Amino acid sequence: MSRADTPRRGSRPGRAGIRDVAAAAGVSITTVSDALNGKGRLPDATRRHVREVADRLGYRPSAAARTLRTGKSGLIGLTVTTYGDEPFTFTEFAYFAEMARAATSAALARGYALVILPATSRHDVWSNVALDGTVVIDPSDEDHVVGELVRQGLPVVSDGRPAGSLPVTAWVDNDHEAAVLGILDHLADAGARRIGLLTGTTTDTYTRLSTTAYLRWCERVGQDPVYEAYPAHDPCAGAVAADRLLARPDRPDAVYGLFDPNGTDLLAAARRYGLRVPEDLLLVCCSESTVYASTEPPITTLSLKPRRIGTAVVQLLIDAIEGVKSDQPVEQVIPTELIVRTSSERRSPRTTISPPRSPEER
Amino acid sequence: MSRADTPRRGSRPGRAGIRDVAAAAGVSITTVSDALNGKGRLPDATRRHVREVADRLGYRPSAAARTLRTGKSGLIGLTVTTYGDEPFTFTEFAYFAEMARAATSAALARGYALVILPATSRHDVWSNVALDGTVVIDPSDEDHVVGELVRQGLPVVSDGRPAGSLPVTAWVDNDHEAAVLGILDHLADAGARRIGLLTGTTTDTYTRLSTTAYLRWCERVGQDPVYEAYPAHDPCAGAVAADRLLARPDRPDAVYGLFDPNGTDLLAAARRYGLRVPEDLLLVCCSESTVYASTEPPITTLSLKPRRIGTAVVQLLIDAIEGVKSDQPVEQVIPTELIVRTSSERRSPRTTISPPRSPEER
DNA sequence: CTCGTTGACAGGTACGTTTCTGCAAGGTCA
DNA sequence: TGACCTTGCAGAAACGTACCTGTCAACGAG
Numbered sequence: 001m002s003r004a005d006t007p008r009r010g011s012r013p014g015r016a017g018i019r020d021v022a023a024a025a026g027v028s029i030t031t032v033s034d035a036l037n038g039k040g041r042l043p044d045a046t047r048r049h050v051r052e053v054a055d056r057l058g059y060r061p062s063a064a065a066r067t068l069r070t071g072k073s074g075l076i077g078l079t080v081t082t083y084g085d086e087p088f089t090f091t092e093f094a095y096f097a098e099m100a101r102a103a104t105s106a107a108l109a110r111g112y113a114l115v116i117l118p119a120t121s122r123h124d125v126w127s128n129v130a131l132d133g134t135v136v137i138d139p140s141d142e143d144h145v146v147g148e149l150v151r152q153g154l155p156v157v158s159d160g161r162p163a164g165s166l167p168v169t170a171w172v173d174n175d176h177e178a179a180v181l182g183i184l185d186h187l188a189d190a191g192a193r194r195i196g197l198l199t200g201t202t203t204d205t206y207t208r209l210s211t212t213a214y215l216r217w218c219e220r221v222g223q224d225p226v227y228e229a230y231p232a233h234d235p236c237a238g239a240v241a242a243d244r245l246l247a248r249p250d251r252p253d254a255v256y257g258l259f260d261p262n263g264t265d266l267l268a269a270a271r272r273y274g275l276r277v278p279e280d281l282l283l284v285c286c287s288e289s290t291v292y293a294s295t296e297p298p299i300t301t302l303s304l305k306p307r308r309i310g311t312a313v314v315q316l317l318i319d320a321i322e323g324v325k326s327d328q329p330v331e332q333v334i335p336t337e338l339i340v341r342t343s344s345e346r347r348s349p350r351t352t353i354s355p356p357r358s359p360e361e362r
Numbered sequence: 363m364s365r366a367d368t369p370r371r372g373s374r375p376g377r378a379g380i381r382d383v384a385a386a387a388g389v390s391i392t393t394v395s396d397a398l399n400g401k402g403r404l405p406d407a408t409r410r411h412v413r414e415v416a417d418r419l420g421y422r423p424s425a426a427a428r429t430l431r432t433g434k435s436g437l438i439g440l441t442v443t444t445y446g447d448e449p450f451t452f453t454e455f456a457y458f459a460e461m462a463r464a465a466t467s468a469a470l471a472r473g474y475a476l477v478i479l480p481a482t483s484r485h486d487v488w489s490n491v492a493l494d495g496t497v498v499i500d501p502s503d504e505d506h507v508v509g510e511l512v513r514q515g516l517p518v519v520s521d522g523r524p525a526g527s528l529p530v531t532a533w534v535d536n537d538h539e540a541a542v543l544g545i546l547d548h549l550a551d552a553g554a555r556r557i558g559l560l561t562g563t564t565t566d567t568y569t570r571l572s573t574t575a576y577l578r579w580c581e582r583v584g585q586d587p588v589y590e591a592y593p594a595h596d597p598c599a600g601a602v603a604a605d606r607l608l609a610r611p612d613r614p615d616a617v618y619g620l621f622d623p624n625g626t627d628l629l630a631a632a633r634r635y636g637l638r639v640p641e642d643l644l645l646v647c648c649s650e651s652t653v654y655a656s657t658e659p660p661i662t663t664l665s666l667k668p669r670r671i672g673t674a675v676v677q678l679l680i681d682a683i684e685g686v687k688s689d690q691p692v693e694q695v696i697p698t699e700l701i702v703r704t705s706s707e708r709r710s711p712r713t714t715i716s717p718p719r720s721p722e723e724r
Numbered sequence: 725c726t727c728g729t730t731g732a733c734a735g736g737t738a739c740g741t742t743t744c745t746g747c748a749a750g751g752t753c754a
Numbered sequence: 755t756g757a758c759c760t761t762g763c764a765g766a767a768a769c770g771t772a773c774c775t776g777t778c779a780a781c782g783a784g
Contacts, residue, residue, distance in 0.1 A: 015514065017740060028764045033742060040743095041761060060514070063492040064435065065740035067426035068769050074490045075477070080466070097459050104442070104478050113491055115437070116466050116476045128436040129475055130425040152377070152422070235652060261652070268656040290597060290623070291653050294630040379770060390734045395772060402773095403731060427770035430739050 016057040025053040036061070067130050076112050076317060077126075077134035078103060079119040079145065093260040094288040095306045096137070099159065102310030103135060110318050119145060133317045135159065138204050139166055155320035157313050160205050161331070170316040170330035174304050176206060179336040180213040180256070183284050183302060186338065187254040188221070191347030192282050196245050196252030197227035198238075198262050207232070210258055226252045232259050242269040246281075254282035254344075263292050263299045283343040298341035308334050378419040387415040398423070429492050438474050438679060439488075439496035440465060441481040441507065455622040456650040457668045458499070461521065464672030465497060472680050481507060495679045497521065500566045501528055517682035519675050522567050523693070532678040532692035536666050538568060541698040542575040542618070545646050545664060548700065549616040553709030554644050556585060558607050558614030560624050562594035569594070572620055588614045594621050604631040608643075616644035616706075625654050625661045645705040660703035670696050 022029045027050060034040030035050035067073040078100065104114050115129055119136070126145065131154060138160035139146055146166055149156050155169040162168045187195050197214045200207040211227070218225045226248065230241035242265035245255060255266055263285035267277065275281045277297055284300045285292070292299040312332055384391045389412060396402030397412035429435040440462065466476050477491055481498070488507065493516060500522035501508055508528055511518050517531040524530045549557050559576045562569040573589070580587045588610065592603035604627035607617060617628055625647035629639065637643045639659055646662045647654070654661040674694055 018742095019740080029741085030743080030765080031763060034763090037742085040763085043762075046762080058513070060489050062430070062740050063490050064426055064429035065769090066490070066742080067492075068424070068430050068771090069740080069742045071769080073426065074487075108480055108487060111486055111490070113487055114478045116478065118470055124473055125436075125470060125475055127422050128425050128428075128473070130429075151420070239656075264653050264656045271658065289653075291626050291651075294601075294626045296633065296658055380772095381770080391771085392735080392773080393733060396733090399772080402733085405732075408732080424770050427739090428772080430741085430769090431771045431773085433739080 015062075016059045018059070018061065021050070021054045021057055021059050024057060025050050072321075073130040073132055074112050075115050075129065075131050076107055076314070077117045077129075077131045078114045079117055079134065079136045079139075081119050081137065095260065095304060098288050099137070099306035099310040102307040103314045104310075106311045106314040107318070110314075112314075112318060119143070132321045133157070133169075135313050135317055136168070138206060139163070139168075140204065141166075155317060157317040157320070159309055159313050163205050168329060169320050170332070172309050172312045172316065172332045172334060173205075174309075174336050175333050176209040177213040179302055179304075179338075180210050181217055182336075182338060183256050184214065184217045186300075186340070187256070187282050187284065187344060189346070190254070190278070190282055190344050192252075192254030194223060194226060194250065194252045194254070196255040197225070198241060198245060198255060198257040198259070198266065198285075199227055199229045200232035200258060201229045202232055207258065214256075224250070226250055235261055238262060239265045239268065242266045243272070246270060246273050246275065253280065255284075257283075257285035260285070260287040260289060263287055263301065264295065267295060267299065277343050278345050278347070284338075292341065297343050300341045300344040301339050303337045303339060305334050305337060377424075378421045380421070380423065383412070383416045383419055383421050386419060387412050434683075435492040435494055436474050437477050437491065437493050438469055438676070439479045439491075439493045440476045441479055441496065441498045441501075443481050443499065457622065457666060460650050461499070461668035461672040464669040465676045466672075468673045468676040469680070472676075474676075474680060481505070494683045495519070495531075497675050497679055498530070500568060501525070501530075502566065503528075517679060519679040519682070521671055521675050525567050530691060531682050532694070534671050534674045534678065534694045534696060535567075536671075536698050537695050538571040539575040541664055541666075541700075542572050543579055544698075544700060545618050546576065546579045548662075548702070549618065549644050549646065549706060550583070551708070552616070552640070552644055552706050554614075554616030556588060556612065556614045556616070558617040559587070559589035560600075560603060560607060560617060560619040560621070560628065560647075561589055561591045562620060563591045564594055569620065576618075586612070588612055597623055600624060601627045601630065604628045605634070608632060608635050608637065615642065617646075619645075619647035622647070622649040622651060625649055625651075625663065626657065629657060629661065639705050640707050640709070646700075654703065659705050662703045662706040663701050665699045665701060667696050667699060 018029055018032050022032045025032065027046065030040070031042065031046065032050050032054070035042055035047045036054060063073075100114075107114050112132070115131065117125060117129070119139075133155040134149055134157075136143070136146055136156055136158040139158050139162055141163040143166060146156050146158075146168065150167050158166070158168045158171045159173070161171050161173040184195055197211070199211050199214075214227065215225055226245070228241040228245040230237040232238070238259065238261050242257070242262065245252070246266075246269045257263060257266055263283065266283055266285070270277055270281050270283070277283050284302065286302045286304065288303055288306055289301075292301050312334065316330055316332065380391055380394050384394045387394065389408065392402070393404065393408065394412050394416070397404055397409045398416060425435075462476075469476050474494070477493065479487060479491070481501075488510075495517040496511055496519075498505065498508055498518055498520040501520050501524055503525040505528060508518050508520075508524075508530065512529050520528070520530045520533045521535070523533050523535045546557055559573070561573045561576070576589065577587055588607070590603040590607040592599040594600070600621065600623050604619070604624065607614070608628075608631045619625060619628055625645065628645055628647070632639055632643050632645075639645050646664065648664045648666065650665055650668055651663075654663050674696065678692055678694065
């Protein structure tokens, strides 16, 4: 009895299935599938006819069924780091926004869409979405999620070289050490005699590599390190740390800030202490924001080229999904760009003319 | 023959199916499904046993199969406006980043994930992902995508009240008119006598409502409108427009900028023309960026509360997905917040002490 | 003793595709 | 005229899950 109740199977209101199209076009399901997907050997007349009927019925193939059958969903995960409940990534710093934008664009161009997922291993969410692969932003040393994904055979590409022996498929990163050394040399060239650093307390690779590069540089040139560290995800702490740095007895005459908001923080702190930029204090910070072009004075920034990174990461990932999976990880280094502005301009001739520095000052 | 080749069906390497779990636990598929999903009537012992075996095998249910069966994917679309090839939304202005962040957070908290999709109706991408509903950011008058989605029976919630008769399920927005009027009054209170506007050439609701509110206010108080419009998605055009506005013969003594970067643009332009802020020029702009707290001088900003909007939009959408679908659209208005800083501080007593204005100046 | 009732499970079907295999009809060539 | 290939299409088997519909025992009530 109950069988007779539903003779019109699949007659869900609002959605026409491939069956309905086949019936309406007077052909078989196979023919419909082949006609719409451009496969099989069909005369153009049949193909056109099927397409036409499908259009008329407003047929849209079920993504779930297709995914189940083919094993490909066309979805790429994008992990965002969370602090507490809030997703941190891609809003705090312009870097993440730019990177995500480029990644989105690159994915869409190849027919994929991005799914935003938290870096924490909340199984409920991760296992509820069928992914073809994942982009991981700056994974920590022992990332649960990455391990799990790799175990499932999914390709994983990371933005930022993976710490430890994380088995990612590929990664893209800048040469952070070279970038920091370049900036320090640039500041020294501009007349800096004691360069300070505003850095973070977090353990991510970017912070770690940059800080050690700074320390190594200090050792090489014989300068005592002068730096303040703060939790980078707390914007207030940045302003406080900037203030601390300029309040020190061994106040630096040049500062490099590792994080995006450091430029304005340092500028405000300098103002409080009556320091002129660049006369009394040279300033550089790492940022993708355009506001530093129109601050007073404009501030020199280091760009990590997030657009290129986001694009590269997605390309590598989709290549891995679609193409031949090379066994060895693919590594790609994107060059940084130093955008020199007034805040790090060479000191006035006065300084240059001053007598050569004594050894202990060097 | 070929049938005998694959007696172990579903023995895909790396992924254990529900069948494997059932076999390993010595129960039926139904029992496994019931045990893991907390349904059916099973003794706790069986439930525990099944769960244990599933864990041991590393069983992860197939999201695609579950979606196909249940009709729910746990995915929510988030449209981003694109200009040319590039996704524009959520990177140009801090508003979008904050809004997306809040939306992501709210969705994850309820077990949903966000999928980033372009507002243009690229069918390839849209039809390839199974969505439970969609958040649309500031849809244009005749949005193809919205119509299509609604026709498929999917709930659509928009950030920004829909123009025309777009059949969205619900929407969330600010009271832009009230916000603009409030700012203009605030500036007038601070001593402004001719208030200019920096606005956009685009036809989105925000720009339109804000501009007409400005024009109405001007008419009411008897001031000639003084405004410049530019394509908001072009950052360079903003600086040029700011310059144009201050170069006019009828130069305003106060300006409100509708878009995020306008504050720095206007500040730079004021500097070029030797105008002091706030003595010669009062400044307010609509922005969520914190940089305006530490510019010189700090700039008064209007916050649209994107966090609250993003959260509200997602809550409404998920309510519509899971709960009772009310037929009439749900509308929700989020109050704005004016963060008053130095750039719009009341003019010095000199101005205040000056004789009451003549009618034509009013 | 019989009859409903409830607990604890198993079978089987449907979700909507893709695709492998098969099978006629018609053409080509020896 | 058959052997063989090509063309044009249909049948049916998966993909992995959820859930509806039994079935079979035990058990208390009448």
